[in-house]
Amino acid sequence: MTHIQTLNGATLKQSAAHGGCGECQTSCQSACKTSCTVANQKCENKK
Amino acid sequence: MVHTFVCLGVPVAVDVNSGAVHVLDKTAYDVLTLLDGPLADTCPQELYGKLSQYTPEVVDEAWAELLELQKNGLLFTEDNYIDPAAATLMQQDAPIKALCLHVSHDCNLRCQYCFASTGDFGTGHRMTMDVETAKKAIDFVIERSGSRRNIEVDFFGGEPLMAMDTVKATVEYARSLEKEHNKNFRFTITTNGVLLNDENIEYINREMSNAVLSLDGRPEVNDRMRKTVAGGGSYDVILPRFQKLVEGRGEKDYYLRGTFTRYNADFAADVLHIADQGFRHVSVEPVVGGPDCDYTFREEDLPGILEEYERLAAELLKRDDVNFFHFNVDLSQGPCVIKRMRGCGAGCEYVAITPEGDIYPCHQFVGNESYKLGNLYDGTFDMELSRNFAGLNIYTRPDCKDCWARFYCSGGCSASNLLVNGDIKKPNRFGCNMQRKRLECAIAMRAIRAGMAEERV
Numbered sequence: 299m300t301h302i303q304t305l306n307g308a309t310l311k312q313s314a315a316h317g318g319c320g321e322c323q324t325s326c327q328s329a330c331k332t333s334c335t336v337a338n339q340k341c342e343n344k345k
Numbered sequence: 346m347v348h349t350f351v352c353l354g355v356p357v358a359v360d361v362n363s364g365a366v367h368v369l370d371k372t373a374y375d376v377l378t379l380l381d382g383p384l385a386d387t388c389p390q391e392l393y394g395k396l397s398q399y400t401p402e403v404v405d406e407a408w409a410e411l412l413e414l415q416k417n418g419l420l421f422t423e424d425n426y427i428d429p430a431a432a433t434l435m436q437q438d439a440p441i442k443a444l445c446l447h448v449s450h451d452c453n454l455r456c457q458y459c460f461a462s463t464g465d466f467g468t469g470h471r472m473t474m475d476v477e478t479a480k481k482a483i484d485f486v487i488e489r490s491g492s493r494r495n496i497e498v499d500f501f502g503g504e505p506l507m508a509m510d511t512v513k514a515t516v517e518y519a520r521s522l523e524k525e526h527n528k529n530f531r532f533t534i535t536t537n538g539v540l541l542n543d544e545n546i547e548y549i550n551r552e553m554s555n556a557v558l559s560l561d562g563r564p565e566v567n568d569r570m571r572k573t574v575a576g577g578g579s580y581d582v583i584l585p586r587f588q589k590l591v592e593g594r595g596e597k598d599y600y601l602r603g604t605f606t607r608y609n610a611d612f613a614a615d616v617l618h619i620a621d622q623g624f625r626h627v628s629v630e631p632v633v634g635g636p637d638c639d640y641t642f643r644e645e646d647l648p649g650i651l652e653e654y655e656r657l658a659a660e661l662l663k664r665d666d667v668n669f670f671h672f673n674v675d676l677s678q679g680p681c682v683i684k685r686m687r688g689c690g691a692g693c694e695y696v697a698i699t700p701e702g703d704i705y706p707c708h709q710f711v712g713n714e715s716y717k718l719g720n721l722y723d724g725t726f727d728m729e730l731s732r733n734f735a736g737l738n739i740y741t742r743p744d745c746k747d748c749w750a751r752f753y754c755s756g757g758c759s760a761s762n763l764l765v766n767g768d769i770k771k772p773n774r775f776g777c778n779m780q781r782k783r784l785e786c787a788i789a790m791r792a793i794r795a796g797m798a799e800e801r802v
Contacts, residue, residue: 300406301370301373302367304368305792307365308363309676314682317684320493324497324689325690339680
């Protein structure tokens with residue numbers, strides 16, 4: 299491709315198959331207590 | 346849904362439902378921003394007229410590449426993760442696996458913006474949690490966590506170092522039960538640093554998997570808001586203590602965590618100041634306050650804040666010694682989509698417990714009686730109220746359905762929504778705008794660091 303570079307693939311779709319174990323950290327327990335976000339949390343489910 | 350934006354001069358397309366992220370050149374960006382939905386097999390005639398700055402051949406070329414992404418499930422993908430009707434039933438029986446343990450409803454600072462009313466959470470009396478209550482909290486989370494192995498306990502306050510005996514007894518008690526119940530406790534502490542000494546620094550660095558250290562930034566910024574009981578500044582007291590703690594921390598997690606307010610809208614300077622004091626991991630967040638507080642941001646402040654985030658991103662690109670929490674987005678190995686739908690888990694997976702043993706949906710609800718979930722001593726737990734929180738996700742919060750950032754932010758903060766809009770379901774629009782900007786910065790930084798943005802617009 300000359301006009302587009304893909305930085306990240308369809309990882310959300312892929313994660314639907316194995317996700318949901320619930321072992322990951324609660325977002326407000328990490329480094330924020332007001333403006334939580336989940337996208338920077340680590341996945342605990344070693345695939 | 347596809348979100349296109351330019352940040353730090355990088356044109357980007359986020360395919361919201363698949364998680365795919367593409368760095369575009371100007372032509373592909375201009376083509377894509379003119380589209381409302383999926384691409385047809387060939388470029389519609391009227392588009393050539395709207396893109397007259399390009400030759401039809403170049404437009405066709407960009408169209409073909411975008412179409413290829415679409416065919417490969419990387420553009421205009423559908424959100425077919427969950428039946429919308431099933432969304433309200435998500436995590437109804439979610440086990441409680443995280444505690445914010447308010448070991449102290451007392452504090453040795455008088456921070457002007459404190460949502461805990463400088464420690465007592467508006468109760469009018471200051472107290473610390475006794476060991477019996479803390480042990481009951483551990484029993485509670487073991488009982489309620491079902492098969493979840495990883496249990497998080499954040500020692501919070503007020504100022505948790507004012508109840509160090511309780512902290513130590515809690516850790517010892519929880520550790521003594523780990524094997525029998527197949528649990529792995531992870532302890533964290535959020536401290537203002539005033540009472541840090543060699544002994545408790547060593548303890549924290551040994552026992553706490555994460556230490557959140559409160560500092561707002563430049564001395565004058567910190568001291569304007571984070572005052573001692575006598576009204577003086579706290580910067581000179583706490584900075585060397587935090588430096589000492591971090592020196593002995595090794596590879597364990599820590600964050601210097603600050604709050605920015607209307608008084609330091611140039612907060613990028615505070616993030617950089619903290620980094621310059623030798624701290625790699627920094628989290629500086631916007632203040633949460635009611636509309637009547639003088640330090641709370643007003644609508645007209647938003648454009649400046651968004652510009653400041655981008656300015657910060659540009660500065661951070663010049664140095665690799667700073668990890669700014671809010672620009673730290675793991676695109677490929679981050680949490681699964683199920684986690685991203687559910688959000689913070691307040692009120693169902695995560696609860697706060699007060700020195701009296703009262704249970705609230707999270708630390709920010711403490712003291713709001715209408716949101717009290719129960720009490721450790723009388724064994725009450727309001728499942729109906731908990732289910733109201735459990736039912737909150739990106740599909741049941743109406744404003745989130747149409748937001749491109751929904752799988753990154755997962756629906757925002759219920760407490761903030763209540764404070765600003767009087768409704769835990771209605772996102773705080775101001776906060777949403779900041780969140781989206783932080784994500785755009787994070788993604789653009791990733792693209793630049795991956796060497797994908799040589800030609801910036």
